[in-house]
Amino acid sequence: VLCWSVFLSLTVFMCLLFIIDKVSCDQRFSGAASFALKGRSCLTLRDFSSEEIKRLLWVSGDLKHRIKQENQYLPLLQGKSIAMIFEKRSTRTRMSTETGFALLGGHPCFLTSQDIHLGVNESSRDTARVLSGLCDIVLARVYSHSTLEELSKEASIPIINGLSDLYHPIQILADYLTLQEHFGSLSGLTVAWIGDGNNVLHSFMMSAAKLGIHLRIATPKGYEPEKSVIQEARRLSDEHGTQLLLTSDPMEAAHGSNVLVTDTWVSMGQEEEKKKRLDDFKGYQITMQTGSVARPDWTFLHCLPRKQEEVDDQVFYSSRSLVFPEAENRKWTIMGLVVSLLTDYTPQIPMMKF
Incomplete structure (x- = not known):
């Protein structure tokens, strides 16, 4: 009886320690247990919770600190590639994605409207399936948001909205x-x-x-x-x-x-209304x-x-x-986003006080 009582007491004690440790961990990572960012697409922040947006910003700030301030090399995306589809030109979106992805050890592939014709020479459905077998993630800067929705529906890899008529x-x-x-x-x-x-x-x-x-x-x-x-x-x-x-x-x-x-x-495509x-x-x-x-x-x-x-x-x-x-932060946040969607990376700096 005494042994059984000791066993039960130890069991209860260990359970309490586990619960306390879990609560502490959840508080430290601000709800990290509820995160399911890896493998997801990012078409609109409407689909992301408060804690998920904070997590993306935390990862971005962490990468900026470790790479820019501490001069660390973090090949988190080594062996991975991103297809960048640009129906609309952009200095910041292209440069931030290309330089950021390469800085993390990955390979960016830039595709203009002359390289890829979404829904013209090849359907968006077919394009999504082809790219799913050739790269790890797609960033698409398009005119119509419905193009992104179709790419996301048909692709087996994450799709990032690089800009559409509805969201950025x-x-x-x-x-x-x-x-x-x-x-x-x-x-x-x-x-x-x-x-x-x-x-x-x-x-x-x-x-x-x-x-x-x-x-x-x-x-x-x-x-x-x-x-x-x-x-x-x-x-x-x-x-x-x-x-x-x-x-x-x-x-x-x-x-x-x-x-x-x-x-x-006056955005691109609205020149006649200028x-x-x-x-x-x-x-x-x-x-x-x-x-x-x-x-x-x-x-x-x-x-x-x-x-x-x-x-x-x-x-x-x-x-x-x-x-x-x-x-400049376009670079660090796109890096934080792709790292979050492709890896299980955990930030090293303390959680920001949002």
Whole structure:
């Protein structure tokens, strides 16, 4: 009886130790046990939870610290390759993906519209299956979001949205890492979007509330975000207890904001609308006057390339502008994303205080 009692006591004790250790581990990795990032695609941040987005940013910050600050060599993607499909040209997306993937020991393959004709010479379905046998992951920068959805449906490897008409998730990850580095945390920040209701804004709207960020959006009438995106953003805002404002007054959006953000008013494929768009966006240029109603510590973001009518030189080249660290962080966040989707990598630096 005594032996049996000792055995039961030891069993209970060991179980308690296991539970305590598990809780401690879960707290340390901020819900890491619920992560299932490896093998997934990234078409929109709508599909990622708060903790998953934080994990992506943590991995990105970790790689930046270890490689850039500590000069470590991390061949985490050695033997792997990425197919980069570009229907639309881009300096930052191409350079960040090519240099980042190569820095991690992998091989990037760049495919222009002259190399690959999605849905023309070969169906997107067939292309997805072919690439699944030739590489480990695909980044596609396309016109139609439905192209990405078809690639993801038919591929057996992860698909990353390098930009579509609906979302631009890899840009927003870079923006969040930039703001995290500058402010030290994200929760409680207020971001003012002043410009077009485009794909970059849609990605903000699908993720900001998950990080405790308030959004104030000013778009000209007729240039509002997609109704379905607004509906989901309102739901996320209610769920996470953040504020979401939609207005047509740039100064109202800027009022009390920590971050002023804009983007191009005329995207690729909209060149014929340029004159009308420039007329419709009069009064939306971000200037120091816009910042005068923002928080004293306000900063400025732009995903580039930038035009003078969107933001004047005084703001763009000021100490408040984070556009060039933001551009560099495109590299570290795409690296963090592909490492998370292709490996079981665990960051070495402490978890960021989001």
